Amino acid sequence: MERNDALWAARLGRGWRTIEQAAAQLQKHGQRLLDDPHFTVSARTWRRWEGSRPGWPAEETAIVVHDVFGRWPEDLGFTTPPGWIRPEHHEEADVKRRAFVSVTAAALVAGPVAAQHVDPALIDYFQEQLEGHYRADMFLGPHDLIGTVSAQYQLIDKLVRSAQGETRRGLLRVGAAYAALVGWLYQDAGDMDGAAFWRGVTQEIAVRSRDPHLIGYSLVNQAQVRTDLGDGHAVVDLCEAALDDAGRLAPKVRVMSLQQQAHGASLIGDRSAVDRLIDQADGLLPRVDDDLPWGNACRRTPGYLEVQRATCYGRLGLGAEAVSLWSQVLS
Secondary structure, eight states: OOOOHHHHHHHHHTTOOSHHHHHHHHHHHHHHHHTOTTOOOOHHHHHHHTSSSOOOOOHHHHHHHHHHHSSOGGGGTOOOOTTOOOHHHHHHHHHHHHHHHHHHGGGOOOSOOOOOOOOTHHHHHHHHHHHHHHHHHHHHOSTTTHHHHHHHHHHHHHHHTTOOHHHHHHHHHHHHHHHHHHHHHHHHTTOHHHHHHHHHHHHHHHHHHTOHHHHHHHHHHHHHHHHHTTOHHHHHHHHHHHTTTGGGSOHHHHHHHHHHHHHHHHHTTOHHHHHHHHHHHHHHGGGOOOOOSSOTHHHHSTTHHHHHHHHHHHHHTOHHHHHHHHHHHHO
16 A cells, blocks of 8 residues: 655654554644644544545644644645645745835835925936946846935935925936836846836836936836736837837937837737837937936947847747847857
8 A cells, every 4th residue: 555655754753653643742732833722633634644645734734744844744745735835935925025115115205304405416416326326236236236226215205305496306307217226126136026116116206207208218117027027018018108209208218118119029929020129229329319327228238239139039939040149249
């Protein structure tokens, strides 16, 4: 007769020589752990567990088994049922949620703040700091910068509440750029919840600034998140929205929108659209000459658009074409 050798060996390892002894000891341990005098494990149940087709224990029983053996039921020969999530994974999710709330709360200064004089020179100060953060990101990666940049955004948000006129408008513009960078850092770190939150902050601040270039940029930011989520249609929708009034947009914003829309097209399997959009962006690239502090990867990265095309080709399953492009770019 077949048996569940993993549980049998674990039982003997605990010194429980019989099934009756094992059931009694597990029941005693569970009543103490769960503070529940009605928790029971019968010898008949344990005998079934050690059989060839062990039944799956209830979640509280699984917790007791883990506390006794240091292993979850699936590691003790039980067949994992559909939808089973280890309780420790629930705890990990709670930890991640608490961390998300605490970090993203940096974007939101709660309640009224004391009025203060805001010098217009602060706009240039924050813009200069932003360029340094972009450079640091290339050397450090996201994790070491998230706290620093989000804290600076919080300061900008606080100053915006006291600033007036063009100073306020300028701080909103630079604040949107900071929020966009934090969103990218979260996305680069693989935290899509954090990325989506900060992309939303970016869009809010961009709309408040009334700056059409920043509003377009914020939509491209949202499209980047949707690209990583594999939602090609949403990427296309967002980029088309950014390009609705293309005549008002700086060439750089149009380049960013077109190349991101190409990523969306690759996600829905439209190669012809990929090439058309990248070619359009390529025609605009020589015209990128603004002094906006954000979104400058397109002019500081050699072969920027061919990198995007190669990435799209890879996503489309065009391995040979992608390899050929990557070889050109890397050389």
